[in-house]
Amino acid sequence: QVQLVESGGGLVQAGSSLRLSCAASGRAFSSYGMGWFRQAPGKAREFVAAISRSGGFTYYADSVKGRFTISRDNAKKTVYLQMNSLRPEDTAVYYCAATVSDTATLFTLYGYWGQGTRVTVSS
Numbered sequence: 001q002v003q004l005v006e007s008g009g010g011l012v013q014a015g016s017s018l019r020l021s022c023a024a025s026g027r028a029f030s031s032y033g034m035g036w037f038r039q040a041p042g043k044a045r046e047f048v049a050a051i052s053r054s055g056g057f058t059y060y061a062d063s064v065k066g067r068f069t070i071s072r073d074n075a076k077k078t079v080y081l082q083m084n085s086l087r088p089e090d091t092a093v094y095y096c097a098a099t100v101s102d103t104a105t106l107f108t109l110y111g112y113w114g115q116g117t118r119v120t121v122s123s
């Protein structure tokens with residue numbers, strides 16, 4: 001099993017940057033593909049980004065491609081989401097998740113979730 005704790009959310013202005021972190025505890029972090037999802041008020045949870053076990057492959061939602069970067073440090077058991085050029089529509093609770101798959105974009109394939117960190121982008 002793996003436990004996940006997100007941090008780094010906050011209130012920022014449009015055009016700003018934030019870096020989210022997700023610290024994992026438990027065994028074999030490097031055996032999990034990792035992903036970030038978000039859920040805005042009144043909306044369904046949506047895929048943001050995913051990274052393979054080794055970090056060699058990354059995937060992004062079209063809405064964040066070119067602005068967000070997912071990365072991981074297996075030695076530190078941490079996955080990051082660098083968010084640049086933030087927009088008001090990026091406002092959501094961001095969740096870190098782990099999957100036994102190498103990578104996945106469907107939230108149903110992720111078996112482990114953090115509690116989320118709130119990101120609010122003002123215009």
